[in-house]
Amino acid sequence: MQAVATVNPNQSALAPRLLIGVAVAVTLLIVVAPLAYIFARAFAEGWRVYAANLMHPATVHAIWLTSIVALIVVPINIAFGIAAAWAIARFRFWGRGILVTAIEIPFSISPIIAGICYLLLYGRQGLLGPWLQANDLQVMFALPGIVLVTMFVTAPFVAREVLPLMQAQGSEQEQAAVTLGASGWQVFTRVTLPNIRWALLYGAVLCTARAVGEFGGVSVVSGNIRGQTNTLPLHVELLFNDLNATGAFAAASVLTLLALVALVVKAALEARRGA
Amino acid sequence: MTIAISSLTKSFGPTAVLRGIDLSINDGELVALLGPSGSGKTTLLKIIAGLDWPDAGGLVVNGQNWLDLPAQKRRIGFVFQHYALFPHMTVRDNIAFGLSVRPRAERPGKSVIAAKVTELLALLQIPHLADRYPTQLSGGQRQRVALGRALAIEPAVLLLDEPFGALDAAIRRDLRRWLREVHQQTGSTTLFVTHDQEEAFELADRVVVMGEGRIEQIGSADQIHDRPASPFVARFMGAVVELPVTLRAGRAEAAGLDARALERRAMADGPAQLFLRPDAIALEADPASPWVLAHKSSNGAMIRASMRRADGTEVPVDLLRHSAPDLTLGTAYRLRPLTGAVFALDGIAQSDAPRPLPILKEKRQ
Numbered sequence: 001m002q003a004v005a006t007v008n009p010n011q012s013a014l015a016p017r018l019l020i021g022v023a024v025a026v027t028l029l030i031v032v033a034p035l036a037y038i039f040a041r042a043f044a045e046g047w048r049v050y051a052a053n054l055m056h057p058a059t060v061h062a063i064w065l066t067s068i069v070a071l072i073v074v075p076i077n078i079a080f081g082i083a084a085a086w087a088i089a090r091f092r093f094w095g096r097g098i099l100v101t102a103i104e105i106p107f108s109i110s111p112i113i114a115g116i117c118y119l120l121l122y123g124r125q126g127l128l129g130p131w132l133q134a135n136d137l138q139v140m141f142a143l144p145g146i147v148l149v150t151m152f153v154t155a156p157f158v159a160r161e162v163l164p165l166m167q168a169q170g171s172e173q174e175q176a177a178v179t180l181g182a183s184g185w186q187v188f189t190r191v192t193l194p195n196i197r198w199a200l201l202y203g204a205v206l207c208t209a210r211a212v213g214e215f216g217g218v219s220v221v222s223g224n225i226r227g228q229t230n231t232l233p234l235h236v237e238l239l240f241n242d243l244n245a246t247g248a249f250a251a252a253s254v255l256t257l258l259a260l261v262a263l264v265v266k267a268a269l270e271a272r273r274g275a
Numbered sequence: 276m277t278i279a280i281s282s283l284t285k286s287f288g289p290t291a292v293l294r295g296i297d298l299s300i301n302d303g304e305l306v307a308l309l310g311p312s313g314s315g316k317t318t319l320l321k322i323i324a325g326l327d328w329p330d331a332g333g334l335v336v337n338g339q340n341w342l343d344l345p346a347q348k349r350r351i352g353f354v355f356q357h358y359a360l361f362p363h364m365t366v367r368d369n370i371a372f373g374l375s376v377r378p379r380a381e382r383p384g385k386s387v388i389a390a391k392v393t394e395l396l397a398l399l400q401i402p403h404l405a406d407r408y409p410t411q412l413s414g415g416q417r418q419r420v421a422l423g424r425a426l427a428i429e430p431a432v433l434l435l436d437e438p439f440g441a442l443d444a445a446i447r448r449d450l451r452r453w454l455r456e457v458h459q460q461t462g463s464t465t466l467f468v469t470h471d472q473e474e475a476f477e478l479a480d481r482v483v484v485m486g487e488g489r490i491e492q493i494g495s496a497d498q499i500h501d502r503p504a505s506p507f508v509a510r511f512m513g514a515v516v517e518l519p520v521t522l523r524a525g526r527a528e529a530a531g532l533d534a535r536a537l538e539r540r541a542m543a544d545g546p547a548q549l550f551l552r553p554d555a556i557a558l559e560a561d562p563a564s565p566w567v568l569a570h571k572s573s574n575g576a577m578i579r580a581s582m583r584r585a586d587g588t589e590v591p592v593d594l595l596r597h598s599a600p601d602l603t604l605g606t607a608y609r610l611r612p613l614t615g616a617v618f619a620l621d622g623i624a625q626s627d628a629p630r631p632l633p634i635l636k637e638k639r640q
Contacts (some may be wrong), residue, residue: 119538175326177376180372181377182376192622
């Protein structure tokens with residue numbers, strides 16, 4: 001086998017080297033350095049202080065709250081994403097085009113606008129506020145509000161990953177399963193789901209990463225009550241405003257770790273999908 | 276299983292796809308639905324499978340009304356044109372699928388399913404591929420797996436949509452012969468869709484010719500070749516030569532035409548149209564004929580001669596090279612058709628417009 005020549009040996013290798021160098025430098029400067037700095041600052045006063053910061057009740061509560069939100073939001077969005085993608089890919093119905101666009105809306109709207117919309121709808125002075133109050137339902141400045149906004153912001157992730165795959169595959173495999181006697185549930189679990197499993201996982205990872213990191217929308221509806229409605233990203237800001245830089249960086253390191261894990265899983269899934 | 280289809284109609288929006296289909300299929304028969312694309316043949320197959328529903332009409336299989344029955348309950352084997360194998364399952368699991376999704380009470384044991392699959396793999400001549408995935412198979416092998424998957428549930432009726440459409444010619448011929456053998460061994464009533472005449476005639480006991488949502492003719496290869504029931508069938512069977520003639524006492528007459536070999540038709544005297552296939556015309560030297568040999572070429576086996584008339588009309592004639600007479604360019608020959616079909620002019624006009632009673636009964640044969 002002859003090696004594929006990509007560079008003319010007579011030509012100077014300066015240009016490619018320069019370009020690669022610039023790319024590496026920029027990546028180091030704007031991605032790696034800040035990330036490394038987070039950990040450097042978090043551990044600046046030693047392990048003991050880092051652990052103490054993490055074990056602080058307010059921080060523990062923020063981690064717990066963020067996990068709860070993700071655990072509620074991600075499964076709901078997986079179900080919604082599959083249902084929406086399936087409806088769009090398999091059926092022709094009135095409003096199909098509107099649904100396709102509606103799924104994309106959260107991508108194009110700033111999360112803070114979503115937060116304000118929810119506030120105007122469910123807040124004390126909002127449209128549904130009086131009714132909610134009369135029935136003693138607390139949506140704003142409580143877990144339901146945070147979950148609702150996070151759901152809105154992360155709604156497109158699963159559907160967007162699954163839909164193109166479903167459209168490309170068509171429905172013949174499902175029809176074949178039906179003629180072979182499979183029930184609707186069997187068709188779904190044994191044919192549809194295995195076919196979309198990698199795209200689904202990929203979408204779920206992206207959805208989780210976004211749900212955990214969501215700041216803007218949640219900041220409007222959460223009320224920032226320390227130890228009650230403070231999610232991890234909000235908590236980072238709160239600690240920072242308290243001039244507790246080490247604590248803020250310790251909390252931020254948790255978020256960063258989560259993001260890095262999501263990134264690794266995503267890369268692994270992409271490799272698996274490409275195979 | 277006998278299938279009785281009656282007055283079946285189906286429209287997609289304003290487009291009528293089936294305009295009244297009547298068809299009976301006997302137990303164990305192998306029937307081809309032959310027609311150009313858009314003739315409604317695949318839609319008919321999907322309705323029988325339960326993957327599509329008619330607007331009106333009846334579908335009775337062994338005395339049971341199948342239109343009340345969902346596809347799952349019909350026990351049909353459907354083979355898709357592009358196979359639709361499950362890519363995440365091995366060949367073995369693909370074939371076992373229909374048995375493994377049965378309700379627990381009816382589901383055979385694991386060892387029974389495994390034995391059944393092994394038996395089918397042998398019948399399909401692919402035991403060595405049992406643990407492969409569909410992406411690792413060739414087109415012909417995929418087709419065999421698709422058929423095995425359909426046969427595993429011992430279907431009441433086997434339906435195949437363009438089964439060999441995506442394969443190349445040599446594999447096609449092999450698989451055709453092999454499908455015929457499989458049919459003889461399983462004896463299941465089989466219906467397949469094709470646009471390929473050769474495939475239909477070689478494989479099927481009976482061929483149903485469809486055009487624009489109607490059954491145009493039902494018969495054997497010889498019947499359809501020699502006695503096309505309509506201008507549509509004649510054209511579809513390759514009768515590209517259309518000559519205006521005059522009918523006298525049931526015989527077609529025209530200058531330079533010697534139609535004595537054709538049998539007399541019980542049709543009124545008057546103008547008519549004669550449909551001929553280029554390979555069913557003989558040439559005889561006749562100085563009085565207006566047809567002059569304008570061009571000839573050979574592909575080794577056949578000579579293609581082009582006969583031209585003074586008004587510019589051309590008629591292609593295909594002759595077997597070894598039995599053809601010596602042909603001289605510029606010489607006049609008369610056309611002597613060996614087989615051909617005659618239709619009254621009004622019948623031809625009718626065939627282009629929707630007819631109020633489109634149903635052609637099997638009696639037409």
